[in-house]
Amino acid sequence: MSLRLALILLTVISVVCDTLLLPFYPQFFASEFSVSNPTLIGVFVANCCITVMLALPLWAKVAKKYHELALWLVTQVIAACFGLLCYFATNVWEFWFYYQFMLVLKASYLLIYPFALRLEQQSKHLSIIGLFSVLMHFGAIGGALVGGYFFSLNEPRYALLLSAAGDVIQVLLCAYLMLSLKLGIYQHAIESEKPRTRTPYFIWQFCFISVVVYFSAFLIRPFFTTHWQGMSAQSSAFESALVYAIPAFSALLMLLFNHFRQRLPVPTLSRTSTLLCALIFGAIGLYLQAQESVWLVVSSRILYGIALFQVMVLLEVMLFAKSEPAHYGSDFAKVHVAQNIGVILASLLVGMSVEYFNTTVPFYFAAIGFASLGAILLWRVKFVGRTAHTAT
Template sequence: MTIRLAIIIMSALGMMSDTVLIGFYPQFFDMRYGNTDQVHTGMYVAAISIAVMCTLPFWVRVAKRFEPMSLIGFTQCIAGLLCLSAIWAETLTQYWVLTMLMFMFKSSYLLMFPYLMRIVNSEEHGRTIALLSVVVHISGILAAASGGYILQHLGASAALILMAAGDFGQMAITLWLNRSGKIIKVNNQREIGAQDIKDTAAIVADDATAPAPVSARRGFSHLTKGILTLSMIMFVFDFSAYLIRPFFSEYWMYATAHKDQTLAGLIFAIPGLAAVVALIVKHKLSASATQRNENLSWNLLLSLVGLYLQSIPSDIAIVIGRCMYGWGLFQVAVKLEVSLFAISRKEDYAHHFSITNFFQNLGVLISSWCAGYIVSLISHQAVFLIAAVGIALTWLANKLTLDLDHIKASAESPDATTDRSSEIELESRHV
């Protein structure tokens, strides 16, 4: 097993562990603690985002002293133990404390993504991100389906055991990688002068003629502005895309009179299936057709229409809407991630990833918090309509700023593409 395959498997395990209960927290809290407050559910999901967004920058700093993959093994072990301990939490307060600590340690597994981007050639970034996205979506399908079934037939404690199993699975893979010597180390290697490092940052179209030198103040300001602007676009998109998530399974059962939670989990997972189909289609298209298929404006429109259709209390409308929403969500998410690694520089991947991840989690946090109030004060349908307005704002923000469909990356030097060991050596001072 190569390290790339290992990271893909670990990503799947991490996603399954994270999403086993994500669509079923209203039922989970009712079943376990008798709490039916929708605002509480929204606040809990928001707190998960706070835990991740506040601790990931810390893990980025720690990973400068310890190899990222070794660090992930240690932190996932602790996360798994905390998850198991939450089974015996007798009160909501105890459950909150234990699971928030769990998510703080669990967030370190996100270091895998910038790490993987560093050890593959830049021309492979789009393909790798798309593959990871599909793996994550497939894992979401399995987790949502199994989460609903386990919660309904085996109980809340079994769902927590499945979450912990994902953490221990990641720990086991990192131990195997360490023992087999397959980990590519990125810390404590030979320093090489900055003059030998090529700036492979992409150039935003409106002031792009040549890449700025690494040490240039103007280049730094330009890069920082691009990352922060992209972060704001990601913030608006993630707020809109995830606004419907905490209460979707509850909405499905309310809108269609289908009370089976396993079926609700499968409907919840339709966007993941749409992402798999989108990846297969993407590999079959010609270069020009692929470019049109990846157009950000088109996919945002598709997501917007999909959200509107889901607000209609009809089985067929909701299923069609989930398909459209899932296709658009996948394409937009991949486009935004590819744009991050195009705008950034290799030695800054982890740092810039932590910045964008902060804003993404902030969007998820605020959306989770708002969703509880929207559902309790207005209706389930209002969540979908407000999310659609947010997608429209995402389109407007992109058009007025970066216009990501027109970003072009500068050519990478031959040395960087032909000698990967030298490339890793050049980047060894950063995570």
């Protein structure tokens, strides 16, 4: 088994296991702990994001000394143990406590991404980033469908057992790779081309954009299945999971389109122009999902999935184009912190907005977020153009 194939398998397993309950947190807390307070569920999701946000930079520092495979081997063993403790938790606070410790350990697998990019030439980064983006989406599809299946059996806790089993499989994969590649536990030093004395300005730019994008994108996730079942009361949990996963199928279509783009008679836009168009279409897709029409919601989720894929891939391509291999892990960790800040803010707001208003309000807030970011980007493009024209 090649290292690249093993990293793909590790990514898919990790994402599937981590998204088994994500679309169904409201239903899970209601069925297992008789908790139906939307604000409390929003706080739980925010707590999960804070945990991962704080843990990833720590693992990025550890990975500078110890090899990533050795790190994942240890952390996933302990994560599996905490997953079992979550399964046997008898009350919501006990579950909450064990779940956060499990996430601390699981956060280390996010280093797979910069690790894989470090192994490839920068000319191949677009295809690698697109591939991993689709893997994340397909992992989310698998997680949502399997989670929906467990809910249809009225056994949602089985998802926690499956997650622990996934951690064990990851441990076996890491052990196999370390033995077959004859790797030690210590990391080889990576020479930096440009020594840094401070965080570059472009990192702060990407952090700001990431906060807005992930805030807007995550606003509609925690209660989407609730919103859908409110419109289509006869839909099962499995059918709701399918609708939830539509953007992931759209991402696959965009990956295929990007792969064959050079052979198609379509105009090629700059990255900035493509990003601007994607933000506009994303805002439209978010707005239309708030409408009381089943078919309009389905079609707008396709549009939204295409736009979101382009936004996220472009942001990461542009980030790693400005970074350098020696700083991939730390730069990714900084931007990932910003992404989680956006998710945390969204988690807190979505719970309160659903509790005090209804499930359609988050879609309007998310549409405003994408539209506002598009307006800022358009203003900046025009401002830079005027500045360049004046200088000329």
